[in-house]
Amino acid sequence: MGWRCNGFLFVMGWRFIEFVFGSRGTNALYLAQYYCCDRPNPILQVLYLAIIGGTFYLIVYSTFNYIPGHYMGGYHRYTSLLAVGVGVILFLLTSFSDPGTINAENVFQYLSVYPYDNIIYSEKECSTCKILKPARSKHCSICDRCVARFDHHCGWMNNCIGEKNTLYFVLFLLWHFFLCVYGTIAIGLVLAGRLKELEVVYILTAYYGIENSFRSLAPHVVQWLINSYNTQILVMVFLAIVSLLLSGFFGYHFSLCISNTTTNETFKWEDYLGWQRKVKEAKASAEALKASLDDLSQETTKPQQSRWKKFFRRSRLEEDVEVVKNNIYDRGFFQNLYEIIYPLSSRHSFSSHKLKTG
Ligand SMILES: [Zn+2]
């Protein structure tokens, strides 16, 4: 998300530094980029803890003195702490669990899990680790290791997302989505309770005239809320925006899980299908050219050729250009989900798990 925009800003920033500081500035930037983005580092992990801790602190500081309120039971003081705690535990599990690191000792175990499909994966050695690359694995250049069923390297977790921690990662996204929705609704209910307890609507009605409808009073109520509870409103807006982002991330990763595809594989399939489409288009246009040359040579002998025939021939050529994604690892909704919950390499008898082929 936003890669293109980030890339543009990055290039502009880079040019600015080069212009102002010369090569010394860009060398320092190269070094900073190396330690910040190309090596494992905990900057984003610390940032996550600061955001979740800071937001919860703001809520406790600004809102807890209104709990229990008219619409909120006193137990929300404890359930909110519990919900944040579970979120942090999921974060720690994703960050510090083994994503499925492959080494010389366990490579044969991982090799037996997924067969090579010979489309996007074929038997190959990792040039860095000097071991066979099991199907669906990838060498993470940041962590400098091969990871089974590699999804992506997550900067927030400072860890790869692979075969053994995809479940924690997806649960992390889902839990934080619910956490943000919970926070938004809870603060909304606290503010609604304040309106009720302070009889704000009643007072504003009296002030602006009894004949005013709810619709004409609403802007005054909103204005009063913004004036009196600006911290809570800001936190609410922040949580609502983050919950929307998280719903998108969770939806994307859940759809990958149920189709048994990794983020890394979506790139591979894109490349493969793009290449296939080009080859087929070239083939189809060559055939079309040959057909039209044949038509031209036959025109002298057979001038009355059916237009329908030409039409159908053309449409048949267009159909040929269709390319298909044949994902042999997709074993159906429930099996795919079960594979995320209970990774194949963790099961004892690999031979009993046969994947559909071709
Ligand atoms: Zn490797």
Ligand SMILES: [Zn+2]
């Ligand atoms: Zn990594």
